[in-house]
Amino acid sequence: MSEDRGKRQHRPKRAAGGSETTARARGAGGDRARGPGGDRARGAGGERARADERPRGGAGGERVRTNERARTDEGVEAEPLEEEAALGVVGASPPPRRRSLTNVGGEIETSGEAATAQILAHAIDVAPSMDEGADDRAHVHGFHAYPARAHPVTARRLVEALVPRGGTVLDPFCGSGTVVIEAMLAGRAAIGSDLNPIAVMLARAKTYPRTPEKTKALVDAARGVAEHAEARRKAKAGASRRLPQEDVSLFPPHVLLELDGLRSGIDAAAPELRPDLSLVLSSILVKLSPRRGDTSEEQTDKRVAAGYASRLFVRKTEELARRFDDFAMLLRNEARAASAPSDADATSAADATTGAEPDAASGARPPSAGERARVRVWEDDANVLKRVADASVDAVITSPPYVATYDYLQHHELRMRWLGLDPRKLARGEIGARRRYERLSPRDAVASWEHELAKLFHSLARVMKPGAPLVLLIADSAAGRGPGGDRAEPIRADEVVARVAGRGRELVPVARASQPRPHFHGPTQRAFEGRPRFEHALLLRRA
Numbered sequence: 088m089s090e091d092r093g094k095r096q097h098r099p100k101r102a103a104g105g106s107e108t109t110a111r112a113r114g115a116g117g118d119r120a121r122g123p124g125g126d127r128a129r130g131a132g133g134e135r136a137r138a139d140e141r142p143r144g145g146a147g148g149e150r151v152r153t154n155e156r157a158r159t160d161e162g163v164e165a166e167p168l169e170e171e172a173a174l175g176v177v178g179a180s181p182p183p184r185r186r187s188l189t190n191v192g193g194e195i196e197t198s199g200e201a202a203t204a205q206i207l208a209h210a211i212d213v214a215p216s217m218d219e220g221a222d223d224r225a226h227v228h229g230f231h232a233y234p235a236r237a238h239p240v241t242a243r244r245l246v247e248a249l250v251p252r253g254g255t256v257l258d259p260f261c262g263s264g265t266v267v268i269e270a271m272l273a274g275r276a277a278i279g280s281d282l283n284p285i286a287v288m289l290a291r292a293k294t295y296p297r298t299p300e301k302t303k304a305l306v307d308a309a310r311g312v313a314e315h316a317e318a319r320r321k322a323k324a325g326a327s328r329r330l331p332q333e334d335v336s337l338f339p340p341h342v343l344l345e346l347d348g349l350r351s352g353i354d355a356a357a358p359e360l361r362p363d364l365s366l367v368l369s370s371i372l373v374k375l376s377p378r379r380g381d382t383s384e385e386q387t388d389k390r391v392a393a394g395y396a397s398r399l400f401v402r403k404t405e406e407l408a409r410r411f412d413d414f415a416m417l418l419r420n421e422a423r424a425a426s427a428p429s430d431a432d433a434t435s436a437a438d439a440t441t442g443a444e445p446d447a448a449s450g451a452r453p454p455s456a457g458e459r460a461r462v463r464v465w466e467d468d469a470n471v472l473k474r475v476a477d478a479s480v481d482a483v484i485t486s487p488p489y490v491a492t493y494d495y496l497q498h499h500e501l502r503m504r505w506l507g508l509d510p511r512k513l514a515r516g517e518i519g520a521r522r523r524y525e526r527l528s529p530r531d532a533v534a535s536w537e538h539e540l541a542k543l544f545h546s547l548a549r550v551m552k553p554g555a556p557l558v559l560l561i562a563d564s565a566a567g568r569g570p571g572g573d574r575a576e577p578i579r580a581d582e583v584v585a586r587v588a589g590r591g592r593e594l595v596p597v598a599r600a601s602q603p604r605p606h607f608h609g610p611t612q613r614a615f616e617g618r619p620r621f622e623h624a625l626l627l628r629r630a
């Protein structure tokens with residue numbers, strides 16, 4: 088913990104787990120990291136950003152424009168602000184902008200086994216353009232905000248480099264499903280699990296390819312739901328049920344009643360369409376509330392025009408339908424481009440299969456079962472993994488929570504309430520949750536995080552085949568203010584991981600690639616005493 092990270096950038100260091108080399112790399116997208124030992128590649132960021140490290144504006148009574156809020160969701164949902172202005176959010180002001188928050192990459196330093204470190208460096212060496220919807224990653228990834236999403240390009244590169252064809256990759260913190268989706272596109276079998284029911288619902292929906300008929304039916308249903316809500320609004324029908332006090336306090340009355348109208352319309356829709364329609368509702372909830380974003384309790388001055396909620400609901404469904412169509416097309420093209428699927432893929436593809444027939448006219452039909460790798464998504468605790476057999480997965484690629492940074496229970500309470508999802512398992516089992524760490528002293532916070540990681544590593548080791556890689560995409564953070572508001576303790580993720588793995592001996596650190604991230608947040612900056620914090624790709628192998 089005592090190492091001066093700023094200095095480390097300029098001097099070789101033994102990697103955790105017996106490394107041979109240290110390299111720095113600089114570059115931007117496309118400029119590939121070359122070898123270790125002085126070779127360089129330039130990096131430009133992953134998508135993850137810390138909730139508490141974003142620049143904040145508008146506090147203290149200052150009016151905050153709606154498009155300011157749009158910059159704060161670090162799930163980096165590309166928000167159609169121009170549409171919002173046109174549709175009636177008073178106060179939304181131009182210019183519209185799409186922004187990925189952590190396109191701030193710099194030098195990538197690597198250490199450990201050279202070839203592996205290069206794989207990791209290349210994976211996190213991601214150009215800004217890749218996450219701005221300019222390429223084929225725009226499809227389902229961008230539909231719904233999710234705090235600390237992994238970068239799709241990083242996920243894809245890791246899957247291709249580390250998961251053999253016909254092999255299975257596990258993401259036990261799958262969140263919005265980035266790794267699972269990229270595995271699917273790369274023709275690898277994948278298991279995604281998470282303890283957050285919003286994550287499971289989202290990742291499931293995104294990995295279930297639809298035919299154009301199904302996406303059209305979805306849009307038709309959304310229009311029906313919006314008409315239902317509008318009819319209630321115009322008839323001044325009032326609430327369809329007793330509304331929770333939290334929502335009465337949060338939303339302006341007319342917005343709350345319109346949302347309630349949408350909810351009751353969804354409940355009356357065909358059962359097979361309800362999950363997608365519910366996710367659309369989820370995707371607009373925070374936008375229509377005064378909250379700045381998922382990860383912020385701060386409120387802004389948003390005035391929402393009458394009828395806007397229903398119009399936005401239809402627009403978001405149309406957008407989702409387009410994304411589903413694009414994804415189906417991409418999946419089919421990738422399946423075609425890939426070599427013939429293995430028998431294992433072909434026989435196990437049923438889970439994610441729609442059973443749909445080709446749509447010759449559009450060419451957007453999802454690939455058939457035989458063309459597609461098996462993908463399964465379910466709710467589970469990463470410390471348990473009850474549905475994953477011993478020594479069964481070929482690789483684990485995952486981004487666990489950053490300790491003491493996020494609180495997924497709190498971030499998604501509103502969404503879970505509106506979607507009727509049960510938060511209790513997440514409340515009990517969420518690891519690294521800020522709500523718990525902010526009560527601990529710095530010393531206890533570090534001990535607690537090490538304990539949580541030790542349990543996690545033991546659970547992951549059980550399901551990994553001998554020699555299988557585990558990649559952790561994880562960042563440095565600061566934890567533990569203590570009762571007296573002490574200075575938080577800097578937690579260097581690579582060091583903690585190496586220390587915990589060293590004790591358990593089931594996982595052996597092999598290599599890492601690390602890229603600096605800025606400090607936006609005073610307490611973290613103080614904890615690091617001005618030294619940079621890093622985002623890491625750490626690779627460990629099952630002993």
Ligand SMILES: C[S@@+](CC[C@H](N)C(=O)[O-])C[C@H]1O[C@@H](n2cnc3c(N)ncnc32)[C@H](O)[C@@H]1O
Nearest residue numbers: 236237260262263265281282283468469517518
């Ligand atoms: C950094 S996010 C993962 C984001 C994901 N890679 C993506 O691209 O969307 C960490 C995730 O860990 C989940 N989580 C926290 N504790 C968990 C636990 N004990 N078991 C499973 N998931 C957990 C959270 O719900 C959250 O989705």
